Amino acid sequence: MDQVYWNREKETMDPAVRAQQILRDIKEQLHYVYEELPFYRAYYDEHRFHPDMVETLEDFTRKVPVLTKDALRLEQEAHPPFGRYLGFPAEDGVHVHGSSGTTGRPTFYLFSKQDIAYIRDVMAQALYTAGVRKRDVVQISTDLGMFMGGWGALWGAEEIGAACFTPGAGNAERHVRMMYEVGSTVLVTTPTFALRLLDTARSLGLDPVRSPLRLGIFIGEPGAGIPGTKAALEAGWGIKAMDCATTSEMTPWATNVECEERRGVHVLQDEVYTEIVAKDDPQRPLPEGESGAVVYTHLRRKGQPMIRFWSGDESRMSTAACACGRTYPRLPDGVYGRVDDMLILRGVNVYPSAVQRALLEVEGLGSEHRIVLTRRDQMDEATIRVEYDPRLSEGGAPGDDRLKELHDRTHAHLRAVTGVRFNIEFVPPQSLERFDVKARRVIDQRSTS
Amino acid sequence: MDQVYWNREKETMDPAVRAQQILRDIKEQLHYVYEELPFYRAYYDEHRFHPDMVETLEDFTRKVPVLTKDALRLEQEAHPPFGRYLGFPAEDGVHVHGSSGTTGRPTFYLFSKQDIAYIRDVMAQALYTAGVRKRDVVQISTDLGMFMGGWGALWGAEEIGAACFTPGAGNAERHVRMMYEVGSTVLVTTPTFALRLLDTARSLGLDPVRSPLRLGIFIGEPGAGIPGTKAALEAGWGIKAMDCATTSEMTPWATNVECEERRGVHVLQDEVYTEIVAKDDPQRPLPEGESGAVVYTHLRRKGQPMIRFWSGDESRMSTAACACGRTYPRLPDGVYGRVDDMLILRGVNVYPSAVQRALLEVEGLGSEHRIVLTRRDQMDEATIRVEYDPRLSEGGAPGDDRLKELHDRTHAHLRAVTGVRFNIEFVPPQSLERFDVKARRVIDQRSTS
Numbered sequence: 001m002d003q004v005y006w007n008r009e010k011e012t013m014d015p016a017v018r019a020q021q022i023l024r025d026i027k028e029q030l031h032y033v034y035e036e037l038p039f040y041r042a043y044y045d046e047h048r049f050h051p052d053m054v055e056t057l058e059d060f061t062r063k064v065p066v067l068t069k070d071a072l073r074l075e076q077e078a079h080p081p082f083g084r085y086l087g088f089p090a091e092d093g094v095h096v097h098g099s100s101g102t103t104g105r106p107t108f109y110l111f112s113k114q115d116i117a118y119i120r121d122v123m124a125q126a127l128y129t130a131g132v133r134k135r136d137v138v139q140i141s142t143d144l145g146m147f148m149g150g151w152g153a154l155w156g157a158e159e160i161g162a163a164c165f166t167p168g169a170g171n172a173e174r175h176v177r178m179m180y181e182v183g184s185t186v187l188v189t190t191p192t193f194a195l196r197l198l199d200t201a202r203s204l205g206l207d208p209v210r211s212p213l214r215l216g217i218f219i220g221e222p223g224a225g226i227p228g229t230k231a232a233l234e235a236g237w238g239i240k241a242m243d244c245a246t247t248s249e250m251t252p253w254a255t256n257v258e259c260e261e262r263r264g265v266h267v268l269q270d271e272v273y274t275e276i277v278a279k280d281d282p283q284r285p286l287p288e289g290e291s292g293a294v295v296y297t298h299l300r301r302k303g304q305p306m307i308r309f310w311s312g313d314e315s316r317m318s319t320a321a322c323a324c325g326r327t328y329p330r331l332p333d334g335v336y337g338r339v340d341d342m343l344i345l346r347g348v349n350v351y352p353s354a355v356q357r358a359l360l361e362v363e364g365l366g367s368e369h370r371i372v373l374t375r376r377d378q379m380d381e382a383t384i385r386v387e388y389d390p391r392l393s394e395g396g397a398p399g400d401d402r403l404k405e406l407h408d409r410t411h412a413h414l415r416a417v418t419g420v421r422f423n424i425e426f427v428p429p430q431s432l433e434r435f436d437v438k439a440r441r442v443i444d445q446r447s448t449s
Numbered sequence: 450m451d452q453v454y455w456n457r458e459k460e461t462m463d464p465a466v467r468a469q470q471i472l473r474d475i476k477e478q479l480h481y482v483y484e485e486l487p488f489y490r491a492y493y494d495e496h497r498f499h500p501d502m503v504e505t506l507e508d509f510t511r512k513v514p515v516l517t518k519d520a521l522r523l524e525q526e527a528h529p530p531f532g533r534y535l536g537f538p539a540e541d542g543v544h545v546h547g548s549s550g551t552t553g554r555p556t557f558y559l560f561s562k563q564d565i566a567y568i569r570d571v572m573a574q575a576l577y578t579a580g581v582r583k584r585d586v587v588q589i590s591t592d593l594g595m596f597m598g599g600w601g602a603l604w605g606a607e608e609i610g611a612a613c614f615t616p617g618a619g620n621a622e623r624h625v626r627m628m629y630e631v632g633s634t635v636l637v638t639t640p641t642f643a644l645r646l647l648d649t650a651r652s653l654g655l656d657p658v659r660s661p662l663r664l665g666i667f668i669g670e671p672g673a674g675i676p677g678t679k680a681a682l683e684a685g686w687g688i689k690a691m692d693c694a695t696t697s698e699m700t701p702w703a704t705n706v707e708c709e710e711r712r713g714v715h716v717l718q719d720e721v722y723t724e725i726v727a728k729d730d731p732q733r734p735l736p737e738g739e740s741g742a743v744v745y746t747h748l749r750r751k752g753q754p755m756i757r758f759w760s761g762d763e764s765r766m767s768t769a770a771c772a773c774g775r776t777y778p779r780l781p782d783g784v785y786g787r788v789d790d791m792l793i794l795r796g797v798n799v800y801p802s803a804v805q806r807a808l809l810e811v812e813g814l815g816s817e818h819r820i821v822l823t824r825r826d827q828m829d830e831a832t833i834r835v836e837y838d839p840r841l842s843e844g845g846a847p848g849d850d851r852l853k854e855l856h857d858r859t860h861a862h863l864r865a866v867t868g869v870r871f872n873i874e875f876v877p878p879q880s881l882e883r884f885d886v887k888a889r890r891v892i893d894q895r896s897t898s
Contacts, residue, residue, distance in 0.1 A: 090612075091584045094607055094610060096613065096615075096631050105630060110612065143618055144593040145615055145618060146616055161562070163543055164543060164545065166593065167595055168618065178547070181529070181554060
C-alpha cells in the first residue's frame with residue numbers, strides 16, 4: 001500500500017515549528033562555514049558580516065551577503081580545482097561534477113560519501129512527492145555526464161527502490177523505442193526533449209497516449225511550470241507532468257517540486273531554504289506573493305555548501321494550504337523567468353517565457369517559435385517567428401486570408417500579455433529546429449545588425 | 450598505507466582449494482538455475498542435461514550446453530522484457546541496462562539491489578587489482594547510458610572510495626581539458642578513445658606525458674592486450690595501461706584484469722569461471738596454452754545468471770605463477786580475437802587484431818589503418834590502407850623511393866605474420882577517421898563489388 005508521504009512528520013509539520021528549526025539550522029550552518037571554510041571566512045570578513053549578527057530569519061536576509069556564480073568561479077580559479085569551501089579532504093571526494101557552463105571552465109562540484117547519502121535521501125523525498133514509487137521504471141533521458149540533473153534523479157529513484165533506466169545521450173528514436181520495450185512508467189528529462197520524443201514517437205507510428213508512461217518529471221527548464229507546455233506534455237503523452245528543480249549548485253536540486261495536486265512547486269524549506277527578494281536588492285525581503293529574485297541556502301550540506309546563492313531565477317511564493325497536506329510553501333507558477341534573461345524592448349520588461357505562454361494560448365499556432373531581436377535606426381525591433389498549426393496546411397499551404405486573420409489574433413494577444421507590439425512571421429510546421437536539451441529561442445542580432 | 454590485495458586470502462588461495470570451492474559453487478548454481486529459472490529448466494530439459502550429471506569441473510565442460518546471445522535474444526522476445534531467467538520479481542529491479550547491439554532490440558539486463566551490491570564488490574576487487582586506490586580521481590570517459598562498461602567501472606571505483614569523474618558522451622576536447630583541470634589520475638575508456646584523446650591533447654598544445662594520469666584501464670576492445678597498442682598508450686600518456694573486461698552479459702565484467710606486473714589478464718575464476726574450449730566444439734576442453742573459444746559462467750550472481758555463456762572471444766590460458774602473488778590463472782595475451790570475427794582470405798584464417806599488431810611493428814607507419822576486402826573474378830582481394838608516419842612528410846610529401854621501401858617492408862612483415870599477401874595503400878597522416886568508441890577497421894565490400 002502506498003503511503004502519501006516519504007516522511008509524514010517532516011512534511012506536514014506546523015510551519016511555525018519548522019521556521020524555528022530552519023533558524024537553528026541557519027545559525028549552525030553560518031557558524032560552520034565561517035569557522036571551517038576559509039572562503040566564507042574571507043568573504044564575510046570582507047563584507048563585515050559575522051554569524052552572531054543573525055538572530056532572526058529576517059536578519060538572515062538583511063545581513064548575509066549573497067553568493068554569485070562569478071564569486072564561485074573566481075574562488076575556484078584562485079584555489080583550484082574545488083575552492084576553499086570544500087569542507088572535507090579532497091581525497092574523501094567520491095564524485096566530481098560540474099556546472100553546465102557551455103564555454104570555458106565550469107564550476108566544479110566534489111561530493112563526499114556523506115554528502116551523497118544526504119543528497120540521495122532528499123532527492124528521494126522530492127521524487128516521492130512528485131509520485132515516483134518503488135514499482136516504477138524511471139527512464140532518465142538526460143546525459144549522465146558532468147551535469148548534476150540526471151545524477152540527482154538517479155540517486156533519488158535508486159533510494160526509492162524504483163528501477164532506473166538510462167538510455168544515454170542523444171538518439172531520440174532509441175529513447176522512444178526502449179521506453180516501450182522496457183515499459184518505462186516515469187520519464188525524467190527536459191520539457192524540450194520530452195516534446196521532441198513526442199514528435200519522434202508519432203513519426204514512428206506509435207500512439208504516445210498509449211505509451212507505458214504515467215508520469216513525467218521535468219527538469220533543466222521551466223517548461224512544466226508554463227500552463228501551455230504542461231498541457232501539451234500531459235495531453236501528448238497522457239501523463240501527469242511535474243515541474244521540478246532548483247539549480248545544480250543547490251544539489252539536492254529537486255527541492256522545488258510539484259505534488260500530485262500540481263498547484264506549483266512545493267519548496268522543501270527545511271533542506272534548501274528559499275527566499276524571494278527584491279530583484280535589485282538581495283538584502284530586501286519581499287512580502288508573500290510579490291515577484292522577485294530567488295535566493296537559496298543549503299541548511300545541511302557540509303561539502304561545498306551554498307549560503308544565500310543568487311540563482312538569477314525569478315518567482316513568487318505562497319503559503320496558502322495545499323490539499324496534499326504538505327505544509328511547505330509553494331512557488332505557484334514555478335520559476336517563470338530569469339532576472340538576467342529578461343529582455344528590455346523599447347523600455348518594457350519582457351520575459352521570453354511570457355511570450356511562449358502567450359503563443360501557446362493562440363489557436364492555430366504550432367509548437368515552436370523564435371524571438372528575433374534586431375536594431376534599426378537605434379530602435380529595437382522584435383519579431384516572433386512562429387510555426388502555424390499543421391492542420392492549417394491540410395490540402396495545401398494556408399491561404400492569405402487565413403494567415404492574415406491568424407496574424408491579427410497573435411499580434412493582439414501578444415500585445416495584451418506583454419505590452420509589446422511584435423512583428424509576426426509565420427513559417428511552416430516542423431521548419432524550426434527542435435532542441436535536444438535546453439531551448440535557445442531568443443536570437444539576438446542587435447549587435448550585428 | 451597501501452595494501453597489495455583487495456582480499457588477500459581469496460586472491461592468494463591455493464588453486465586446488467579454489468577449484469574445490471568453484472566446483473561447489475557450480476553445482477549449487479546449476480541446481481538453482483534448473484529449479485528456479487524456467488528458461489534454464491526448459492533449455493536443459495531440451496538438451497537432456499540435469500545438474501546431477503556434474504560431479505567434476507570436466508563434467509561441467511563436457512555436459513552443460515553453452516548459451517549463445519541468440520538464445521537470450523529469442524527468450525527475451527518470447528518473454529519480454531527480461532526473459533524467464535530473471536531470478537527475482539521485476540519490481541525488485543533497480544537498474545535496467547542493455548547489450549551493445551547497434552541495431553534492433555538489445556538484450557536487456559535488470560539488476561536487483563543484491564546483484565548490484567555483489568557487482569560493486571567484485572568490480573572493486575578488479576579495479577584494485579589494476580591499481581586503483583582511494584586517493585585516485587577516476588575519469589570514466591565512456592557514455593553512461595544503456596551499456597554496462599562505464600557503470601561497472603563507476604560502481605567499483607565508488608566502492609574503493611576513489612573520486613569518480615564522468616565527463617559524459619563525446620567531445621574529446623572537454624575530456625582532455627577537464628582531465629587536466631580536475632587532476633584525473635586514472636582514465637577508464639576504450640583504447641581507441643584513449644588514442645583519440647592523445648591526439649586531442651597534442652593538438653591543444655598539451656604534453657600528455659605530463660598529464661595528471663598515472664594509470665589507464667582499457668575496456669570494450671582488446672587494444673591494451675596488443676603489445677603495440679599498449680606501448681603506444683603507455684608511452685603516449687606516460688601511464689601503465691591495464692587491459693580489462695569480459696563482456697556485458699558477464700557483469701561484473703572486469704573479472705579478466707591485469708595486475709601491475711602486466712603479464713596478461715588475471716582471471717578471477719572464483720567469481721566468473723572461465724573455460725577455454727575447442728572453437729568448433731564447446732563440449733571439448735583444451736589443454737593449458739592452446740588457443741580456443743572463451744566460455745564464461747557466473748558463480749554467484751542470482752539475477753540473470755549466465756551459465757556457460759559463449760562469448761565468441763578467442764584466447765589461451767596459463768597457470769604459471771605471477772610475481773604479484775595472486776594465484777588466479779591468466780590469459781597471457783588477453784582476448785586476442787573473435788571466433789566469429791575471423792576473416793577467411795583465400796583459405797587462410799586472419800584475425801584483424803593480428804594485422805593491427807603487425808602494422809604497429811613496422812617502422813615508418815602511422816597509427817590508423819583499414820582492412821578493405823573486395824572480390825574480383827571470384828577471388829578475394831585484401832588491401833591494407835594505412836597512414837604513414839607524420840615524420841615522413843616533414844619537408845613535403847614523401848618521395849616514391851621512400852614509399853616503395855616502406856611498401857616492401859610492410860608487405861613482407863604482414864605476409865610473415867599472417868600468411869596472406871596484402872595489397873598495401875598509403876594515405877597521409879590523420880587522413881583516416883578516428884573512432885570514438887569501438888573501432889570498425891574492416892571494410893567488407895565483397896558483396897557489393
